[in-house]
Amino acid sequence: MSTPSPRGEPPLRTVALPFVFVLFIVACARDAEGPARPVVVIEQGEARASVTVELATTPQQRAQGLMFRRALGENDGMLFIFPAESRGGFWMRNTYIPLDIAYIGADLTIVDIRRGTPLDETILTPSTPYRYVLEVNAGWFEANGLGVGARVILPEDLPGGS
Structure with a gap:
């Protein structure tokens, strides 16, 4: 479980997790397009x-x-x-x-x-x-x-x- 920093900010992994998830979705979408067409x-x-x-x-x-x-x-x-x-x-x-x-x-x-x-x-x-x-x-x-x-x-x- 993540706890906020002493200053009340969310931990870095809580902020970064949505960003990593978006990168994963984009990478999967590229793979789904298949190889480049001639x-x-x-x-x-x-x-x-x-x-x-x-x-x-x-x-x-x-x-x-x-x-x-x-x-x-x-x-x-x-x-x-x-x-x-x-x-x-x-x-x-x-x-x-x-x-x-x-x-x-x-x-x-x-x-x-x-x-x-x-x-x-x-x-x-x-x-x-x-x-x-x-x-x-x-x-x-x-x-x-x-x-x-x-x-x-x-x-x-x-x-x-x-």
């Missing part, structure tokens, strides 16, 4: 923009994508990484957010961009094979002055798709 940069002419991405590298992650989400940050997205060039399309089943779907070739150039309408099951197939797909909010590419032919810069330490 940033993808897209350039075309004078235009340059970046997107903070979640990664979809496994078949299960790629199948789930952004399904069931109700919101996506203004400069957030999902980067799908495939183990080899692909030709299949994407659809918007169970996806509530209107999306721009950018198909990116193995040479890191955007080969096609398709607009995904929420809950539409139309398969959006690109015109050429791709190795990566970047999903962002609908209109993001246009708002940033980017389009087909833009160059994509990926972080060096990205995992390969499985």
Whole structure:
């Protein structure tokens, strides 16, 4: 039990305890955020923009994508990484957010961009094979002055798709 000092002030540990508790909560909250998310940069002419991405590298992650989400940050997205060039399309089943779907070739150039309408099951197939797909909010590419032919810069330490 703590007793006040002879001058009537609370003991130091009584004053410090709430401060230590707040530091503990902040540290736990940081750990709950998980690891830092990668940033993808897209350039075309004078235009340059970046997107903070979640990664979809496994078949299960790629199948789930952004399904069931109700919101996506203004400069957030999902980067799908495939183990080899692909030709299949994407659809918007169970996806509530209107999306721009950018198909990116193995040479890191955007080969096609398709607009995904929420809950539409139309398969959006690109015109050429791709190795990566970047999903962002609908209109993001246009708002940033980017389009087909833009160059994509990926972080060096990205995992390969499985």
